[in-house]
Amino acid sequence: GQQVMQIPQYQHVQEGEDFTTYCNSSTTLSNIQWYKQRPGGHPVFLIQLVKSGEVKKQKRLTFQFGEAKKNSSLHITATQTTDVGTYFCAGWSNDYKLSFGAGTTVTVRA
Amino acid sequence: DVKVTQSSRYLVKRTGEKVFLECVQDMDHENMFWYRQDPGLGLRLIYFSYDVKMKEKGDIPEGYSVSREKKERFSLILESASTNQTSMYLCASSFNRGRLVNTEAFFGQGTRLTVV
Numbered sequence: 001g002q003q004v005m006q007i008p009q010y011q012h013v014q015e016g017e018d019f020t021t022y023c024n025s026s027t028t029l030s031n032i033q034w035y036k037q038r039p040g041g042h043p044v045f046l047i048q049l050v051k052s053g054e055v056k057k058q059k060r061l062t063f064q065f066g067e068a069k070k071n072s073s074l075h076i077t078a079t080q081t082t083d084v085g086t087y088f089c090a091g092w093s094n095d096y097k098l099s100f101g102a103g104t105t106v107t108v109r110a
Numbered sequence: 111d112v113k114v115t116q117s118s119r120y121l122v123k124r125t126g127e128k129v130f131l132e133c134v135q136d137m138d139h140e141n142m143f144w145y146r147q148d149p150g151l152g153l154r155l156i157y158f159s160y161d162v163k164m165k166e167k168g169d170i171p172e173g174y175s176v177s178r179e180k181k182e183r184f185s186l187i188l189e190s191a192s193t194n195q196t197s198m199y200l201c202a203s204s205f206n207r208g209r210l211v212n213t214e215a216f217f218g219q220g221t222r223l224t225v226v
Contacts, residue, residue, distance in 0.1 A: 009150065033214065042200060043153070045214035088152065090215075096141055096160040096206065097168065098215055102152030 003027075004091050006101035013079045014109050021104040023072045023089035030092055032065055032072045037103070038085045046087075081108050113137070116201050116218040123225050129188040131221050133201030140206035142184035143215065144168075144176065147198040159184055160206055191225045198222050 003026045013019050023032065031050040035043040047056055049065035049072060056063045060083075062075040072089055086103040093099065117132035133142065141160050145153040145168075155168030157176040165176050173195060177185040184203075188195055199222075202215040 006152070035215075042217040042219055043202075043215075044217070048214065090153075095166065097155065097158060097166070098141075098143060098202075098204070099155060099169070100145070100153035102150065 004089060004099050004101040006089060006104055008104060009102060011104055011106045012109065013083075013106060015079055015081065017079055018075065018077045019079060019106070020073055020075045021087055021106075023074075023101055025070045025091055027093075028069050030069075030094070032069075033090045033092075033098075034063055034072075034074055035088045035090060035100075036085050037088065041085075043088055043100075076106075079106075079108055081110060084108050114201055114203055114216050114218040116199075116221050118221050119219060121221055121223045123188075123191050123223065125192060125225055127188075127191045127225075129191045129223070129225075131186040131188075131199055131201075131223070133184045133186070133203075133218055134182050135184075135203040135216070136182065137203065137205075137216070138181065139203035139216075140181070141204045141215075142178065143202040143204075144174075144184065144186045145200045145202065146170070147200055147220070153200065156186065188223075191223075193225050196223060196225045 033048045034046040037043040053067045054065040060077045064073045086105045088103045090100045114135045143158045144156045159178045175187045201218040204215045205213045
């Protein structure tokens, strides 16, 4: 079955620095979604990528979908304390199943 | 605003008890999901449903069952709770626009279940 893997599991970042988290699928994805879960909260949808090679930006966040549609990345520039949380990627299968990666938990040093 | 409501925020149950976790959504979503979240393991899919009375096994269905008698409600049942089912349980829902059009999932606030 479809498996979505994320690395790294933890990311400790100095405030102001950039970082990237990666998502890899064992199968080709029709699309990929990214979610953010703040500490004590529930996952909240951030964005969906559909096209091969697609790049989307949300302020300091840049999302990319691989050419083969089997991987994706989230790059955050100039990290702020508001970026703290766990970032998940998720992929849909053809049978309406939505599978999540294990997530990257981000902490920020002020 | 979409609202996905889980019946309890915290729950403590004894080993062997039958446990019901309820989830209700108010946006007429076709798809509903149950996940459990454990440290380092992310969100693991237990069961999902793409229509009323339909249910499909996710990745870790053992020890669980579900019920979807009405479109807005999706119940997760632990037939005989065990300590290894202590976890955070998250319900989610989304529209179903066909197999090729995927939509975002909306999550409830979660139920932290402790089995003692």
